[in-house]
Amino acid sequence: MKKILIIDGGPRRAMNTAALCDAFAEGAREAAPDVEVDRVRLYDLPAYRGCVSCLACKLKGRETGLCALRDGLSDTLRAVNEANGLVIASPIYFSEWTAMTRAFLERLVFPWLHYTDFSVTAPGKMPLAWIYSMNAPESMMPDIRAHLAILENAVSRAVGDPSPAFVEAYTTVQVKDYSRYAMDGLMPDAHIAWRSAHWEKDLAKARAAGSAMALKI
Numbered sequence: 001m002k003k004i005l006i007i008d009g010g011p012r013r014a015m016n017t018a019a020l021c022d023a024f025a026e027g028a029r030e031a032a033p034d035v036e037v038d039r040v041r042l043y044d045l046p047a048y049r050g051c052v053s054c055l056a057c058k059l060k061g062r063e064t065g066l067c068a069l070r071d072g073l074s075d076t077l078r079a080v081n082e083a084n085g086l087v088i089a090s091p092i093y094f095s096e097w098t099a100m101t102r103a104f105l106e107r108l109v110f111p112w113l114h115y116t117d118f119s120v121t122a123p124g125k126m127p128l129a130w131i132y133s134m135n136a137p138e139s140m141m142p143d144i145r146a147h148l149a150i151l152e153n154a155v156s157r158a159v160g161d162p163s164p165a166f167v168e169a170y171t172t173v174q175v176k177d178y179s180r181y182a183m184d185g186l187m188p189d190a191h192i193a194w195r196s197a198h199w200e201k202d203l204a205k206a207r208a209a210g211s212a213m214a215l216k217i
């Protein structure tokens with residue numbers, strides 16, 4: 001059975017990033033019921049670290065493409081190498097991924113990177129999708145992308161998907177009731193109005209990306 005693996009790097013179970021992951025999974029399941037869609041919530045995993053620079057993945061003759069460090073992330077890294085489609089989702093924190101997503105990416109990509117010729121290869125080729133949600137408007141995405149591009153491109157090269165899908169939800173609603181929080185700088189009314197006009201479209205985009213990936217694998 002073909003498998004899509006969704007890595008959900010957001011800490012909140014029922015907010016923006018999680019809902020976009022749900023929509024992606026729904027779209028995939030509707031388009032191809034025979035495709036298995038698995039979801040890993042990084043914040044639910046037992047404790048894990050980012051790359052500790054042990055360099056075990058660079059030992060001659062021992063380049064397995066899999067991080068040698070054994071901790072709460074090990075099973076998930078193995079599951080990525082066995083998937084047929086990969087989705088990586090994260091809210092944007094300080095113009096980057098969440099810390100748990102960043103740690104996951106270090107542990108995923110460093111064993112794929114060859115210090116011999118600087119190629120990046122995953123054990124399997126597969127389509128790739130990124131899901132992001134953020135407070136920022138779309139006009140700020142080029143600045144944010146500058147922070148994301150190196151690792152995004154490395155994953156693309158590794159899995160052999162030069163044109164991954166991007167589902168990006170801008171100007172998200174960060175809290176259910178803005179009146180309880182000191183957040184006036186975000187101009188909540190304008191924020192909520194913009195978001196309510198765009199949320200269904202973003203969910204539809206996530207669903208469409210899920211369908212497209214499921215039909216491709």
Ligand SMILES: Cc1cc2nc3c(=O)[nH]c(=O)nc-3n(C[C@H](O)[C@H](O)[C@H](O)COP(=O)(O)O)c2cc1C
Nearest residue numbers: 015016017091092093094095133134135136172174
């Ligand atoms: C610690 C932290 C840092 C954040 N940094 C940014 C940022 O740099 N740019 C941005 O657009 N939004 C930023 N945000 C807002 C979130 O990205 C945004 O609200 C997102 O949609 C939250 O996703 P969630 O609802 O799935 O938790 C930040 C939020 C937190 C908690």
